[in-house]
Structures are given as C-alpha cells and as structure tokens.
Amino acid sequence: MSFRQEHELHKRRFGRNLGLGVILAGLVALVFGLTVVKVSNDDFSVETQASGGQN
C-alpha cells in the first residue's frame, strides 16, 4: 500500500504537466527546425560568400 493515495487532483496535475512538457518539447523542435532553415537559406550563404571574398 502506498503512502499517498492517488487522487483525481494528482491525475489532473499530471495531465497539466505532461501537456506543458509536450508543448515545450515541441517548441524546442520547432526552434531547432527554424534555425536549420534560416541558416541554410540563400540570404545567409550569400552573405558568407561576400565576406569570404573580401578576405
């Protein structure tokens, strides 16, 4: 027998924490994806080539 009885309240709290966790994980994945897209787009590479040419 466990010390603390599982209450409906704990289930709701767990659901809330799980939901927030999933959202934060999704946000991390989205920011990572955006970073990859932004870094690998044409504007970014043109700028790098231009500065490379001056050196």
Place this chain on the structure above:
Amino acid sequence: MTDASLNTASTQTGEAGFGDYFALLKPRVMTLVVFTALVGLLAAPVSVHPVVGFAAILFIAVGGGASGALNMWWDADIDAVMKRTARRPIPSGKVTGDEAFAIGMTLSAFAVVFLALATNWVAAGLLAFTIFFYVVIYSMWLKRWTPQNIVIGGAAGAFPPMIGWAAATGTVSIESVLMFALIFMWTPPHFWALALFMRSDYDEAGVPMLTVTHGRRATRVHILVYTILLAALAIGTGFTAVGGPIYLAVAVVLNVMFLIGAVRIWRRDEVMSEADNYAVEKKVFRLSLYYLFAHFGAIALEAGLAPFGFGGW
C-alpha cells in the same frame, strides 16, 4: 434559479486541467484563424519554406488564442450571465481571472516575438495590432458601448489572412486587404443572425447588440444590407489576382444562397420566427459558416492549382 445565480455560486477555483487552459484560447475560433491565415500565406505570390510557414501559422494561432484568453479575462462577468458562454473556464470556476490574464499576456508577447523571428516585423506588427484591437478596442471599449460593436470588432477576426500574406511577402497589398474585407463584411450578418435566435442572452448580459438597442426589425434590415454589400465584394474579388474561375463559381453560388437567406430573414417577423423556432435564422447562420470556409477554400485552391497552369486568371 437563474443562470446568473448559478454561476455566482460556482466561483470556487479547483485545480484546472490542461484542457481548461486550452479552452481559454477559444479553439473553435482558432480554427477559423488558422484556416484563413493559411490561405493568406498560400495565396501570396512568394514561396515560403514549409517549416517557416508552419511556424508562422502556429504563432498566428497562438496570438489569436492569447487574445481569446484576454477577452475571457475581461468579459468574465457577462460570460457568466449568457447561456452560450457560462461554461467557459472562468465563469465555471475552473480557471481564475488572474491566471487567464497571465496566460493571455505571456502568450501574446511570445507569439509576436516568435512570429517576428520566424518571418518579419510587418507580420508581427499586424499580429500585435490584432491582439490590441480585439482586446482593447473591441472587448474593453466597443462591445459594451455601441451596437456597432460587431461591425468594428469584426476587423479583429479579419486580420489573420492579412498576417499570413504579410508573413510570406513582408508587405500589405490589395489582395490581402480584399481577404480582410471579405471577413470584415461577413461578420455582421453572421453574428446578427446568431443574435436573432439567441435572443435572451445578449439582453440579459446588457451587451448593446443591435437586437437590443434598435430592435429586431432593424437587425433584419441590417442583415440584408450587409449581405448585399458582402455579395458585391465577394463576387468582385473573383476578378482580382486572388480570384479565378473556381473562386468565382463558388462565390456566385454561395452569395445567391446567402442573399436568398437574408431576404427571407428580412421578410419575416418575430411571430413567424417563433412559430418555427427561428429555423430560417439558424439555417442562414449555418450557411454563413460554410460560406466563409468555401470562399477561402476556393482562394487556396486557385493558388494551389496555379503552379500546374490552372487556377487564377
């Protein structure tokens, strides 16, 4: 026992579940925001990377949801009185007003900054203005002050396609203004049809809806006038860059149907409406939902077919 006394009695705050916080973001309204913003993004003549496009729509949706949470925070008192809104998270006691305010403000700032980082500051500025317009101009000011609340407040719901367009192009142009105008002109007949058959709700809440301030006859006339103006605008849009043969066909059919419905509403009086439990008003309200989705669906279809040599003029 009235709804008001029921809700005043249930102001206790329990531990809200995840779904209660999500409900603060008005998910049903969000579907319209997501859909119209997506159409604005797709109809733009600039291609956007799918990841950037997805992020843009997500942040526009979050911004829209945040304004919904702030609206619920401000309108908790009248939401408790109206049957349609009494089960919302704040009047039902699941979420406190302070929590809704904090979530609304945080998500607003988050959505605007992230939309700027993902796309551009024009789109982010439009999103910030939309949130400000919906919360301050509409909810705090117009809604309880003028019977034209729906007309001017409808602008807030009309911005998403413009934001989607700006996210792709970085500008505001005539095409995005036309998409804005389409929703702007659609909102009054849509909401006034609802106000006609949800008759006691707005009366009890003291919201100066046209049905309360100018009477139901005037509301029926207003629905007809706005529907005529909407039909001219919607069909006229068919001849612009975002239109095309598919859009035009959809617009002609749906506007004729909407006009017939508006004329039927105009010709009826309260005795006739009560006799069939507002059947025509309810039918026109349902039609108005399909109307908007079909118009924007047709714009998206025109844009989607353009690369294959179809779609557009």
